[in-house]
Amino acid sequence: MEPANPATIGLFEALYSTRAIRRFTADPVPDEVLFQVLDAAVRAPAGSNMQVWHFLIVRDPEKRRQIGEWYWQTWADYGRQYVEDPSRIDALPRQMRLVVRSTDELARTIAEVPVHLFVCGPKTAAGTIYPAIQNILLACRGLGLGTVLTGFHRRHEEKVNALLGIPDDQEAHGLLPIGWPRDRFGPVNRRPVSKVTSLDTWGNPWEYARTQPEEGLRDRWAPAQPRA
Ligand SMILES: Cc1cc2nc3c(=O)[nH]c(=O)nc-3n(C[C@H](O)[C@H](O)[C@H](O)COP(=O)(O)O)c2cc1C
Structure with a gap:
């Protein structure tokens, strides 16, 4: 799929239509598109302009498979009632049903999403990391990419850090699976x-x-x- 022409999406359209995308096509995300996403991320504000973020792109299939396994384990525990009895998802009110169903689907398929982007920084720097994450969400929307901010990997923090060589003084605040969306964008319910x-x-x-x-x-x- 071709990236959307960013000029066709205004800032406010992006703000109102950026939502959690958890279903993706198998199409690859070219480096030139990913670079644009990260070049937007580094425009974010940072405490004392220290820019302590670090973006770890994981494309390696074996690493994504392992991350996917840990991600699934977190969901299998956190969403146990739904994993053990999927009919409970169908019984939920519509809004909740859509969120739980797509969360479940991402947990089953995240290894196949072409890019796992870990947004890292010092453990105490969440206030600086999250504006960069928001820029990534909006830049993806502008380019027609889908993504969602996730935190399930954090239950397996030590193993994730060892797998990816993340230093002890750093934390992977967010894992953003990035790919071309199968879900539609917005509107969001707020x-x-x-x-x-x-x-x-x-x-x-x-x-x-x-x-x-x-x-x-x-x-x-x-x-x-x-x-x-
Ligand atoms: C701090 C934070 C952690 C999140 N962690 C996860 C996660 O681990 N897995 C997931 O599927 N979604 C995660 N989400 C996404 C939220 O579920 C999503 O933003 C919310 O349901 C709104 O979705 P919408 O934009 O489609 O309306 C997280 C969001 C935030 C802000």
Whole structure:
């Protein structure tokens, strides 16, 4: 699949339509596309501009297979009720059902996703690492790539670090599987601004937000699309 022309996706369309993509095609991700993603990542803000991030690209199939095994073990434990009895997924309310089903599917297939990107930094530097991760999510959206921020590998941190040679003072804060999406992008379901915002004192409503549509202003920037 050809990368989307980034010029066709505006910033706000990307903001409203970037969502967790957990199903991918088998198509490879060219270095030139991945470089653009990381060149966007390093534009993020960093505490004292120290830029302590490190991006570890894993393409090696055997390493991805091993990571996939550990990732699966975490899900098999965390999502045990669904793994042992998949019919429980079907019984969930729609929103939850879609998330659990796609989480389960990624846990079964992550080894096949062509790129595993580990976003690393000092253990105490999460505040600097997460803006870079958000840039990656948006850059992927702009290029037509799918990805999702995941943390399941962290239950196997020591083994992951040994496999990948990650130094002791570093942490893989996020694992982003990157590939060409089979899922559709956005819209995303989020609580409205009015429910999560106060004016002047915590809990004092911001009346302006209450006058705005509950579903937000997405359609101003991107045409409505059915959710996958
Ligand atoms: C800190 C953090 C850790 C996450 N870890 C995982 C994970 O291990 N596996 C996974 O499938 N999704 C993971 N997610 C993705 C969330 O489930 C996802 O962002 C959320 O359900 C919203 O999805 P949407 O953008 O499609 O609406 C994580 C997200 C965050 C912010």
